[in-house]
Amino acid sequence: MNEDKVEGVAIANLIGADERSVVGWVYRWxxxxxxxxxxxxxxxxxxxxxxxxxxxxxxxxxFDALTRMRSGDGG
Incomplete structure (x- = not known):
């Protein structure tokens, strides 16, 4: 990573409630x-x-809130 600018890398997939779909990613900046x-x-x-x-x-x-949210809830 370039120290002069803010960059991130995905460290985990967020799997949806259906236990199959990737619905998002966790990034470490x-x-x-x-x-x-x-x-x-x-x-x-x-x-x-x-x-x-x-x-x-x-x-x-x-993460606990992410497991309880409703679709489209945003948190």
């Missing part, structure tokens, strides 16, 4: 922050992430 990026359908309920994230990473992206 070169600043150390984590962020969720949704697919073109926008925020959707998440069933799991692959690979599984550490507990601290899940807290940072509020």
């Amino acid at each position: 070169n600043t150390g922050a984590l962020a969720v990026m949704w697919d073109v359908n926008g925020p959707q309920r998440v069933g799991q992430c692959q690979p599984d994230l550490k507990d601290a990473e899940k807290r940072e992206i509020d």
Whole structure:
């Protein structure tokens, strides 16, 4: 990564409630922050992430809220 600009790399797929579809990705930015990026359908309920994230990473992206949201809810 280039240290002069903010860049991110996907570290996990967010799998939808159907347990098959990738509905988004978790990115780690070169600043150390984590962020969720949704697919073109926008925020959707998440069933799991692959690979599984550490507990601290899940807290940072509020994974529990992602598993409870309604489609189109946005959080």
